[in-house]
Amino acid sequence: MPHGPASYGNPMRIVVTAKYVPDISTERGFADGRVVRTAAEGTLNELDENAIEAALQLVEAGRASGAVGADEGEVVVVTMAGPDGDMALRKAFQLGVDRGVRVTGDELAGSDYFGTAAVLAAAVRRLGQEAPVDLVVTGMAALDGLGSVVPTLLGAELGLPTLNLAKKVELADGVLTVTREVDDTTEVLSAPLPAVLSVTDGANSPRLPGFKLIMAARTKQIEVWSPADLGLAADAAGTAGARTEVLVAAPRPPRAEPEIVTDKGEGGIALADYLIRNDLVRPAEETR
């Protein structure tokens, strides 16, 4: 989706948060109450590709407008993950982001929503000390946890206006305007930069990795920060700071073998019969 020109005036510096998650087409599971993430099956959360795309488009629009130089503007991706999370950052490099930061520490394992937001906020603040951050872009959800709350909490933690679940993003005169369709409501919201923005999978189509970028991504430097580097207290995140405690995680029994009927002219009748037999059809007065 094309954006309005980024007439922000100066080159945009954007931080994208991206989560390393188990690939959704693999068997996913837990061990000791935590999600199992292995290098073989882990990946960059697909919805964070939409966040990266939105950030790249904003930076590129600024360059195209001539308001900023062709090599100005920066997209930094931050992930909170163990060493395997580098895979997610390498994927982000392939898409064309400039820098990748991984925040890692044993004490971060078991973080809840608040802990995650606190760590990501600390990383954004540290990047902000280097040079001002204009915008933080996130995905609409992580495909493992599916909470869709980290962006809201990150915005609150940073004290920045938060525009969530954007399907359309426009930037003009330093004011970000988004259109969002949530539940049964369409809203247009705006806020001045700096801000936090989450984008949906309908906001754009993420680009495919370029050959040159794929080659360069292999050796590109990843910056690794510890919670201590960010000045975080020991109980700011991780199990120590969590407000929820996982008691049980158990796989559900597989569904019974399905009953499969091949339609030879009476497939619809077989379907109706199955529904009626299993008491899945409500009496007429309850339907229209």
Next chain:
Amino acid sequence: MTHSNRTVLVLLDPATEVRPSALELLTLARDLGRVEAVTLEAPTVEVLAQLGGHGVETVHQAELSRDGECVTGDERHLPAVVAAALAAAVRLTDADVVLLPTSFAAKEAAALAARDLGAGLVIDAASVREADGRVVAGKRVFAGAWDTECAVTTDVAVVTVRANSVVARPAPAAVEPVVEGYAVELAPSPVTLVSREVKADTSGRPPLDQAAVVVAGGRGTEGDFGPVVELADALGAAVGASRDAAFEGWWDTYVGQTGVTVAPRLYIGAGISGAPHHRGGMQASQVIVAVNSDPEAPIFEICDFAVVGELAEVLPQAAAEIRRRRG
């Protein structure tokens, strides 16, 4: 903390109707303690009667102001405003638990309220109970493949509950709810609401996110949702789509991880292949039925019953047979 003196607040926004999911929340809340509702506007007479039937004694109606000015209109439904009202209501009533539906807007409000209150947050619970004085929420995760339970370790618990997690039932004895106003002072908002439009649903069908039965159509409809709608109407079901079908413009709401997550009693997918992103939003359904012309379609791996066939023939025939046999 004993069971009987636990106070549970249930968000009712808007307060002009009681949706099926709100009745489910009230049913769950009654098992946890004393139930009170929080609204951002005056509940209608019909709404009050329904709340009374579900055991709500007190309705706390937020009176919003910012810098001495009354805040009214659409802005009241913004998540930050709802969150401020919930947090103030918890402080006012000393409540232990806040229950909300699992909609995107409610999740945002839940997160901000929990942050403000230092409360633990559970998103998309399928069950809520108390154990050893703590609130314990059950979640079904990884596309319905795992059941988890977590305990909230803080004094206050904020929980969003997925639709169809319990069968709503009225309280043993109805009560007369009392509406009590309470003041909520809002912080200055850096976000401007430019416009807000609620889609009017005139279809007469249940809303997709709350329906007990869902019939969804995919790319296999080739754009003709007629057969899907016909079967849905025979079943009193909501109609949904796959993302591909929605992005084609064939239907406006879709089921899946980035669309609407559903867990109805019965889900029927027609002309839908069953991609992981779609499955993630429906695999927790109780009964899954698929109609697909490809005997190798992945959706067959997760269904209970399937017809291999042309949906344009199978669905109308099923609808006619249901109408006929129901009389």
